[in-house]
Amino acid sequence: MDNIFDQLSDYTLLFVENEEGIRKNFEEYFSMIFKEVYIASNGEIAYKLYQKHNPNLIITDIKMPIMDGITLVEKIRQKDDTTQIVIISAYTDVEFLLNSIPLGLIEYIVKPLNEKKMIEVFKKFLSAKNDSKYIYEKENNTIVFDGISYELTLKENQFIEKLVSGIRVISYEEIEVDIWGGKHMSSNALRIFIKNLRKKLPEGFIQNVTNQGYKLGI
Structure with a gap:
């Protein structure tokens, strides 16, 4: 808030x-x-x-x-x-x-x-x-688009926090260490995680960077 x-x-x-x-x-x-x-x-x-x-x-x-x-x-x-x-x-x-x-x-x-x-x-x-049409509320685990609020899981909230903090690429290694807590993160688990998160976000919000990771796409 x-x-x-x-x-x-x-x-x-x-x-x-x-x-x-x-x-x-x-x-x-x-x-x-x-x-x-x-x-x-x-x-x-x-x-x-x-x-x-x-x-x-x-x-x-x-x-x-x-x-x-x-x-x-x-x-x-x-x-x-x-x-x-x-x-x-x-x-x-x-x-x-x-x-x-x-x-x-x-x-x-x-x-x-x-x-x-x-x-x-x-x-x-x-x-x-807001030109990018979103409001990120870290404390409430929510992200708002066009006035509609979407609840984020703990991992989703951590990922979005990193994503919107700058224009840099969030590497696979960083996701595994900071969001998976250093535990093994399979490529399938990450793919499902990103797929589910994208359902809550506008098209293009999360952008793939081949062989590197993800970055903010808007």
Whole structure:
């Protein structure tokens, strides 16, 4: 989780929420994570902040006075289809969900808000911002692609840690010593290990280097 927060510290957030209590609580939470946080209580104020600061991520409520969240997103999308936007609301009806599809949202969150829901939003945001489309979470034994989290076994986690640490080739000998714990590693065992791991990863993520080992392919 620390890895996610470290990456978010380079980005800015616009948080739009009508309810004062929620707004204040999450302003404090977001301020500990993002580089800059801009706060608005309605869509009109939010749009002015968007124009002035061009935030990387927008999280907005729907039901607000003066200008609601849907109108806000529609205005932004008239000129900007790249800024990532998340909508939060108490609404759960199918009609609204269908209407929100053309708005290009990365997530739709149903209240009440909590950290678990926000972490999932952060993962999707970072996956979209990251050119290589992945987030590696060593402490949690997971790797995330396009917002989807995949659990890694202990050996898989050790292998991925080495793989993403640089552009060098991870040799067969290094895998046997550091991941197999110095025990004999047959070529068949390694082949099955890599085959199973590749099922969790995008095509080309692990690249073979003939007679040497493996390297990061993206």
